[in-house]
Amino acid sequence: MENRFQQAAIATWIGIIANAILAILKGITGWLSGSRALIADAAHSASDVAGSIAVLAGLKTAQKPPDKDHPYGHGKAENIATIIVAILLIVVGFEIAISSIGAFFGGVTRAPGIMALVVIFFSLITKEILYHYKSRLAKKINSSALMAEAWHHRSDSISSLAAFIGIAGAMFGQAMNLPLLVYLDPLAGLAVSVLVMKVGFTLAKESSQVMLEQVLSDDEVKPIAESAENVEGVIRVDELLARTHGHYIIVDIKVSVDPSISVEKGHTISKNVKKCLIKNYDTVQNVFVHVNPYRPDDGGTVTDLSPKSKEKKRA
Structure with missing residues (x-):
């Protein structure tokens, strides 16, 4: 810096x-x-x-x-x-x-x-x-x-x-x-x-x-969402909003995890998502992760076209 x-x-x-x-x-x-x-x-x-x-x-x-x-x-x-x-x-x-x-x-x-x-x-x-x-x-x-x-x-x-x-x-x-x-x-x-x-x-x-807090386009955030979805324990990315703050990006992300795991395990997954995105994307300075219990019948996600999402939908 x-x-x-x-x-x-x-x-x-x-x-x-x-x-x-x-x-x-x-x-x-x-x-x-x-x-x-x-x-x-x-x-x-x-x-x-x-x-x-x-x-x-x-x-x-x-x-x-x-x-x-x-x-x-x-x-x-x-x-x-x-x-x-x-x-x-x-x-x-x-x-x-x-x-x-x-x-x-x-x-x-x-x-x-x-x-x-x-x-x-x-x-x-x-x-x-x-x-x-x-x-x-x-x-x-x-x-x-x-x-x-x-x-x-x-x-x-x-x-x-x-x-x-x-x-x-x-x-x-x-x-x-x-x-x-x-x-x-x-x-x-x-x-x-x-x-x-x-x-x-x-x-x-x-x-x-x-x-005015304009968020990045779907095409710009999709690679970030797919990286988060590949983190162990993340079943699905429900929502991802990324906005620029000068030379860096702030990410707000909601991920679905197994609803039967402990709070501590869910917290560990959220920390791993944050570490993954900051490590893999130089422009990402901070990530705020919200953990949701996974429900298969919920609506579409930002990673619907990713291979991982397609496998889950077939399953």
Whole structure:
């Protein structure tokens, strides 16, 4: 757990430093060159800094062990951080859209200079490298917050590409005496805003589902149920509910056992089910087992299609 946090924290700090440098560089260059697209991109990078700080706080909280007030752990702190990043993206995207639309009505007098192109290209390469680095690490340590930050970088690289095209088009229009092409710069800024808001809404939706205790699908829980059913003493898995808490899963399971065994034997079986699932599934952090007396005439189970269940039904 500690190693997981350290890896994520290092990646987040790298992002904070890189984004701060890019935001300042793009902001100054955009202001000097008069590029709406570059200024919009600078605002996006600045939001990355705020988002990374939120992610860092979420990761630090998520690695705390369960306590009296939080018996299921603090894993959802990562999802809270993800939602904060998503809201920042939506707000920044909206502000970029307003600024870009205003440029159309206010008029564009000149295209940005070559320096704006150089800076935006440097930003594009840097953000794409950060995306691949954090995306791979997020998958490795199963962190939704770090994945959200990775997509924040990807959205920034896409917005940088849109800005690059817009600035290059505006410069070409000015050189060829085609005034309308100068508006490609604010048009690129508007395209950036749409991309940024779309990423924000997607991340917010995914994290909200976790916060609302959405359980895993039947296909996702079936292997877990079959593992539990193979534990000695378990006759049938009656119900299995699994929900994500950040980077880990909490499982609630009901199993049927021989009704004639002692309470102590039933308790031992429940402990073995818990040990089995935690051992076999890295993402399962805790399991709550309820023992039922086996009744053959009860309804279907979550493992009806497993070989073991079919044998019992034939018997």
